[in-house]
Amino acid sequence: MGAKRPSGRHRRGDASRATYREVIAIREFRALWYGQGLSLLGDQLAQVALAVLVFDRTGSPLATAAVYALTYLPSIVGGPLLAGLADRFARRGVMLTCDLARAALVAAMAMPGMPFWALCSLVFLVVLLSAPFSAARAALLPEILEGDAYVIGSALQNMTNQAVQMLGFAAGGALIATMGPYRALAIDAATFLGSALILVSGVHRRPAAHHEDSKPSMWTMTTAGARLVFGSKKLRTLVLFAWLCGFYILPEGIAAPYAAKLATGTLPVPVITGLLMAAMPTGTVVGAFLFSRFVAPARRLRLMGWMAMLSCAPLIVTAFQPPLAVVLGAWVLSGIGGAYQLAANAAFVQCVPPERRAQAFGLVQSGLMASQGIGILVGGFAAERLGPEPVVALAGIMGVISAAVLAMIWTESRSDEATQVRAQATV
Known part of the structure; x- marks a missing residue:
C-alpha cells in the first residue's frame, strides 16, 4: 500500500477491485476527467442547439437527423x-492541438x-x-490506470460523461429558449479552451509510442x-x-420530431427534446455505477450479452405509442443496459499492445461513430415516412436480435479460450 507508483501509474492486479477514491486520487486521471467533462458539457448544449435550429428552419425529421448524423459520420474518415x-x-x-483547433472552428460557428x-x-x-x-485520450488512460483501476476509471468517466450529457440535454432546451443557439455555440468554444488548459497543467509529457527512427507511414x-x-475472433466480437x-442511440437522432408528437400545452417541444435526449445518459450513469461497483470483474464478462440485449429491448415499447413518462422510463432502462460497454472496453484493452492502442481505438471509434451516424440518418429517413414511434421500435427489435447473436x-x-487454458495446463 505504501509502495511508490512508478511513472504515476496505478498498478493493481486484474483480479483485485479498485475503488473510486483510489482512482480519483491520481492527478493525471483527474485532469483527463475534468477536461473531458468540461468540453462535453458544451458539446451537448451545442447539439441541442443544432437540432432545434434545424428543425425550426426546415420542419423536417430527415434534415434534423442528417445534421445530427454529421456529428458522427466524419469519424468514418x-x-x-x-x-x-x-x-x-x-x-x-x-x-492539445485538437482542442485549440476545435475552439477556433466552433467560435466561427457561433x-x-x-x-x-x-x-x-x-x-x-x-x-x-x-x-x-x-x-x-483512450490510449493514454491505460498508461495511467491498470487492471480494475482502468475499469473503475472508465466507469467514472462514462458516468460523468453521461451525467454531463443528461445535464446538457435536459437544461439545453431551456437555456437555448432564453439565450439562443449561437450563444450556446460560443459556450462550446470556450469549453475546448478550458479543456486545453486543464491538460497542460495536469497531464505529464510522454514520448510518442513509436520512436522517431521507426515511425511507420x-x-x-x-x-x-x-x-x-479484425484478425482475432475475440477482438472482432x-x-x-x-x-x-x-x-x-438511433432514438436520440429523431428526438426533436418525436418530441413534436408528444408535445402538450404544458411542455414545449425544445424541453421535451432535451428530456428525451437526456433519458439514455441518465440510465447509463445508473448502470455504469451499479455494474462497476457491485459486479465482480469476471462476472461482468458473463453478463455482457444479457446487458447488451437490455440496451435495446425497452425501445420496443414505443410501437404502442405510450405517453411521455413511459417513453422516458424505457429509454432510461435502455441506458442502464448500455453499461455492458465497460466490460467490452476493458477486455479490448487487455488484448491490444500499448504501442498500438490509439490506432486500434481509432478504428473501433470510427465504426462506432459511423454506425451511429448511419443509423440516425436511416432512422430520420424512415421516421419521415413511418413516424418516429415505429422506427424506434424497429431499432429495438433489430438490436435485440443482433445482441443475442453476439x-x-x-x-x-x-x-474455447477456457478449453485452451485447461489444455495448456495439462501439458
Whole structure:
C-alpha cells in the first residue's frame, strides 16, 4: 500500500477491485476527467442547439437527423486515418492541438448569420478532429490506470460523461429558449479552451509510442491496426458489441420530431427534446455505477450479452405509442443496459499492445461513430415516412436480435479460450 507508483501509474492486479477514491486520487486521471467533462458539457448544449435550429428552419425529421448524423459520420474518415497520429506523436500534444483547433472552428460557428452550408462544413471539421483526440485520450488512460483501476476509471468517466450529457440535454432546451443557439455555440468554444488548459497543467509529457527512427507511414499503421482488430475472433466480437450502440442511440437522432408528437400545452417541444435526449445518459450513469461497483470483474464478462440485449429491448415499447413518462422510463432502462460497454472496453484493452492502442481505438471509434451516424440518418429517413414511434421500435427489435447473436458467439469464444487454458495446463 505504501509502495511508490512508478511513472504515476496505478498498478493493481486484474483480479483485485479498485475503488473510486483510489482512482480519483491520481492527478493525471483527474485532469483527463475534468477536461473531458468540461468540453462535453458544451458539446451537448451545442447539439441541442443544432437540432432545434434545424428543425425550426426546415420542419423536417430527415434534415434534423442528417445534421445530427454529421456529428458522427466524419469519424468514418477520421478514425482510421487520423487516430494513428496519437501513436505517431506525443498523445498529450495531439489532444492539445485538437482542442485549440476545435475552439477556433466552433467560435466561427457561433457567428450570427453563418450560412447553413458553412455551418454544416464546420460541424464536419470539428467532429473530424475528435477522432485523434479521442484515440489519444483512450490510449493514454491505460498508461495511467491498470487492471480494475482502468475499469473503475472508465466507469467514472462514462458516468460523468453521461451525467454531463443528461445535464446538457435536459437544461439545453431551456437555456437555448432564453439565450439562443449561437450563444450556446460560443459556450462550446470556450469549453475546448478550458479543456486545453486543464491538460497542460495536469497531464505529464510522454514520448510518442513509436520512436522517431521507426515511425511507420500512416497507411501502414492503418492497415496493421485493421489486421490486429479484425484478425482475432475475440477482438472482432468485442468490436461488434461496441458497434451495437448504433441501434439504441438511433432514438436520440429523431428526438426533436418525436418530441413534436408528444408535445402538450404544458411542455414545449425544445424541453421535451432535451428530456428525451437526456433519458439514455441518465440510465447509463445508473448502470455504469451499479455494474462497476457491485459486479465482480469476471462476472461482468458473463453478463455482457444479457446487458447488451437490455440496451435495446425497452425501445420496443414505443410501437404502442405510450405517453411521455413511459417513453422516458424505457429509454432510461435502455441506458442502464448500455453499461455492458465497460466490460467490452476493458477486455479490448487487455488484448491490444500499448504501442498500438490509439490506432486500434481509432478504428473501433470510427465504426462506432459511423454506425451511429448511419443509423440516425436511416432512422430520420424512415421516421419521415413511418413516424418516429415505429422506427424506434424497429431499432429495438433489430438490436435485440443482433445482441443475442453476439452473446452466443461471445459465450462460445470464452468456452474455447477456457478449453485452451485447461489444455495448456495439462501439458
